[in-house]
Amino acid sequence: MAHPTPLDRIRVGSAPDSWGVWFPDDPQQVPWERFLDEVAEAGYDWIELGPYGYLPTDPARLTDEVAKRNLKVSAGTVFTGLHRGPAVWEETWAHVGQVAALTQAMGARHLVVIPSFWRDDKTAEILEPPELTAEQWAHLAKGMERLGHEVKETYGLDIVVHPHADTHIDTEEHVERFLDSTDGELVNLCLDTGHYAYCGGDSVKLIETYGERIGYLHLKQVDPDILAEVVAGGVPFGPAVQRGVMCEPPSGVPELGPVLQAAQRLGVELFAIVEQDMYPCEPDKPLPIAVRTRRFLRSCGA
Template structure:
């Protein structure tokens, strides 16, 4: 297996343009998986079976420990279903400074080792939440100090260097609701503070819209910094209520704020077209946050979403 997207036949989009640089996949998140082990989540075998049956060939690892962590076993499991791994995912708190480095690296190195062993080339890096995603309890202030921004930028650059040198992976930092890299202002500040040769983005269309951003504008303005995509939509009516009430992200997800395309925003075909116009190969991994959810809910949504994306040309 390889983490480099392989060529595939061009499929015309609704507008007639082929999206032949986009490689679509899905992730455990689309099956309601947020944690390594949780009785409310579907077993990993069912996720692998259903993601393949829904028509996807690329997956992410999801939370470390949800899928088998033995590379030989995981290779056998994904290969048997015609799947390949595009990326692993880690959470970090690098804004807290050098004191958290050892703990961060212990976690990152485990995930990076498995990611490399599965032939993937990307490590998605999500900043830690400033309020708990289960209880909504405030963990720390929502705004960083100038010193914390410096810690975040320098720590992320160090992480990129170490991951690249030791594992041959590229990091893609994921702006995310209820983290310190969320709004357009914060995303741009982070990009301007980091070395473009080291640090790039995983643009999640749903999270960016949730936080008021325009994905197409970001791609057109900072295209050289977009290294990976997560495809997701937000229900604008539920989002308006979330914003009005100041609802934390976890409860907002339980209200259905992240919805099945094409029912929400942003429109995905313009996003995919903008990404295609960058002229580079990009993974576009479907993620529809819906933790927790009934076990029979994800599969039909995944099938419909794959069909919808094919209609967009991806």
């Protein structure tokens, strides 16, 4: 059997998301101690913080908890609605500052930025039009550039914007428009392979076309049959996840081997964090999947 090319520039990790964690505090989620124990047991070295407040927010305590399990933190995550213009800046910065300070204290270098949802992921209520106006696009681009600048100046972190289903940065057209209207010195992308496929995009093509803008990866796959039903029925993202639209690799799309090879060819160090959306899920479900996923990624050379 041919050995895969070693992906020596790719640092693999996982995230609370792969344990069914979407909220800081929710009785349907596994306790944070169990997540840390199991992510280490599954063979991962790197983790993300997940929703702010799920893991301990005291840097000394969190440092101790991750160190004793031989884990390291790759990034924190923030949610933003910067297309709404300068009026939301102060509120956004207050949230970003909390998460960025903890991320910096944990020695991480990245802040994953998720745009706000136009459709509620729990209730499916339409909150805003799915298409932005020209003015809103301008607010979004300028706001993200400002955020990238301020986060770098204040906390020494790089922001990576995460295209996401049911947000305004989702399809190939929207992702390319966003990249073309922002400065790569200030703003780069967290390419989530599952969300991009969910919205019809080709991850390998994006990496090959906009390689210098790919700052971070989330590894995820979609089940094409469930996705077809979801698209046909106009199902919102939250209920789609409950149907199992995000599936265990290598059973879905895109193929992760070619994505990782394309990322390796960029010639830069990149995190590739596994995120299999499973909210809500049975507490015993994530660990076996995580073990199998880690084994699969090793078979790809990662």
